[in-house]
Amino acid sequence: MAAPTGTDASLAAKPDETSSQSTTSPNSSPSARKLPPPESRESLLLRRLSILSFWVLVLFVGLPIxxxxxxxxxxxxxxxxxTDWAEGKVCKPVFPLRIAVEAPVSIPDAHHLLRTTQHALDDINDFSAHHLRLMLADSPLQSNASQQVITDGTGIMSNDRDVALAIRLIPVETGTTPRSHLQPYTPMLDVYYSPNQIPSQSSTGSTLATFLAQELHNIFAEEQAQLVHLLSASSGAHAAKIKALSPETSAELQRQSTRVLKYAPTYHLTFSLFTPSYAPSAWDIETALQSYMSPLLDAFSAISNFTVDTQVQLYATFAPSIHQPEYDEEKKTWILHKEDLSGFVNAAEWPLSPSIGEGPTVNFILYVPDRTQSPLLIKENAGNSWLIPQWGGVHILNLQGEPDTPSALTADMLAPAMHTFSNQLISLFGLPQSPASLPLRLSTLERVRAASLIFSASSTLGALAQVYQKLPSIPVPDNVAQSTHRTIAHLQQACDFLRDGRFPSALEHARSAEVEAEKAFFERSMVGQVYFPDEHKVAVYLPLLGPIAVPLIMAALKELKSVFKRG
Structure with a gap:
């Protein structure tokens, strides 16, 4: 058989090429050959268990930790x-004052005089929270007992310390009667009367009883006004049930309250001598303080404690913000204008620390002007001293009787300044101006301070309760709770002692309540956390938890999607 020709051979090869090309169909996908083998059930379960184990570890171990x-x-x-204490629902302050009456008459006549006087006193008293209780004091004319006993006729006896005022009835034959004299340094009122002014058992009133009631009302009138003003400013629960003061009285009491120092258990008194030259460079301040200030500080010791220091500053210049003293040709004096008194103290150069130790500092400045600018007075009132509210006082000592400026100031030279500083300290402490008896004024301040501290501590408790509720992110340690419970206990004791008329004990517990309340409210760990809001926590934790949370969440979502797709 004959071999095919070239043309025939090429034609015969084309079918083979065609069949070869047909084995790689263009419709077949290359990615189908790259798919991974089906995942076994064991590997799928292992992956899901791995993801679940991470979530279990996060939810049940990491999150709780x-x-x-x-x-x-x-x-x-x-x-x-x-909250109840802050709103005045727990304690309704009352001030029952015990008045001991020593009458050199028979027991029945004395009791009848007390009943008659008590009725007259109740009729003119329009402030029910402040009431005077008359009690009979056994006098030496009535009893030979060695110890004085005070009773109100019902068998109730009282300690002398809790008696606010003692009345001593003294019969006289001459002079106008009845008349009274209040002892300046003892809580004693001497009342002079005629024997025929003692009311009989059948009478319902007498001149002597009316006179006693009016005298007692006048003695404690300013105390009543201060307590009314204090209760009015405390809360609505109290203010709705007390009498209203006149606008003039309210304005005067408000003016006094703006200059009074905020209460503190301890005050630091600083007495400073400033002079624009080299003299005087010394002063007998220890003797002056011992003679003029120590008795007053001892009297205030029942209310607050005091620490004292002194200093001398030479070449003390005036503050640049005030006008220099001007010479008055008519009065032959150097004058300061009233508007310059607020800047008289050169706070930038004079070493006056605003706070030394735990308590607030009260500054008393004695300024001795140069001989070329003496006498130096205030133009508006020709005075040489002024009070700086809630800060202290200034006294300008003009040494006119001395030929030359002395190098040292004696205690006698310092006497006018010490009297001024004593009056300024009395004003800064809020001591009432009447009555004329210093012990009575101190006892008034004692009662006012006790009431104000009760209100202050109660208000602090209310503020702490609001902070606790409105700021749930701040920590509250156990010592805050302990201080809170102690505050409430002291407040209850103070309120009970007030109700019983035991004012020194009430003041002691009110002071303790104020200290505990301040300690609880200003707890360091609690105050610092107030300024760390939740936004700061998110900013801290998000960079740490973000890189961990994203892979876990994405893996969980992928597995959930796969489960739903197969289902």
């Missing part, structure tokens, strides 16, 4: 009781 380590401990506080 994180919550435990970042949890804020908040001790339980008696919030409702704290």
């Amino acid at each position: 994180w919550l435990k380590t970042t949890a804020i401990y908040r001790a339980e506080l008696p919030l409702q009781e704290m």
